[in-house]
Amino acid sequence: MAYDPNNIFAKIIRGEIPCKKVYEDEIALAFADIAPAAPVHVLVLPKGEYLSFDDFAGAEPEAVGRFFVAVRKVAAQLGLPEGGYRLIMNHGADASQSVPHFHVHILGGRPLGGLLPGDALNR
Numbered sequence: 001m002a003y004d005p006n007n008i009f010a011k012i013i014r015g016e017i018p019c020k021k022v023y024e025d026e027i028a029l030a031f032a033d034i035a036p037a038a039p040v041h042v043l044v045l046p047k048g049e050y051l052s053f054d055d056f057a058g059a060e061p062e063a064v065g066r067f068f069v070a071v072r073k074v075a076a077q078l079g080l081p082e083g084g085y086r087l088i089m090n091h092g093a094d095a096s097q098s099v100p101h102f103h104v105h106i107l108g109g110r111p112l113g114g115l116l117p118g119d120a121l122n123r
């Protein structure tokens with residue numbers, strides 16, 4: 001699948017669509033998820049054109065590393081490391097990825113339960 005430069009996150013990165021910005025540097029942008037699934041739900045995106053984790057993780061190791069350092073910085077800025085947080089990266093249809101620009105969900109602010117809805121740890 002080719003990268004679609006008109007996907008909604010590409011438009012947010014270009015400033016064509018507003019977002020509730022949380023963090024930005026030369027390689028990454030973070031903003032609040034429009035439909036939060038937890039008290040804190042922030043998306044962190046590399047500014048480069050990558051479809052998903054599977055695509056991004058094949059990029060220059062230096063770029064991949066720098067991006068995840070930025071993700072850690074955002075989690076710290078949100079005050080999450082002490083209580084804990086979860087990172088989610090969806091790739092493709094089975095994971096229900098809905099926006100084809102790689103992004104990391106940072107979720108926290110309450111106990112998040114088990115890994116997946118309905119799994120044993122959620123009961």
Ligand code: AMP
Nearest residue numbers: 008019032033034035090096097098099
């Ligand atoms: P995924 O299913 O992993 O592709 O996640 C896409 C996420 O983007 C969902 O959690 C949506 O709520 C979120 N989202 C979609 N459009 C926007 C937007 N304009 N601003 C902020 N978050 C958005």
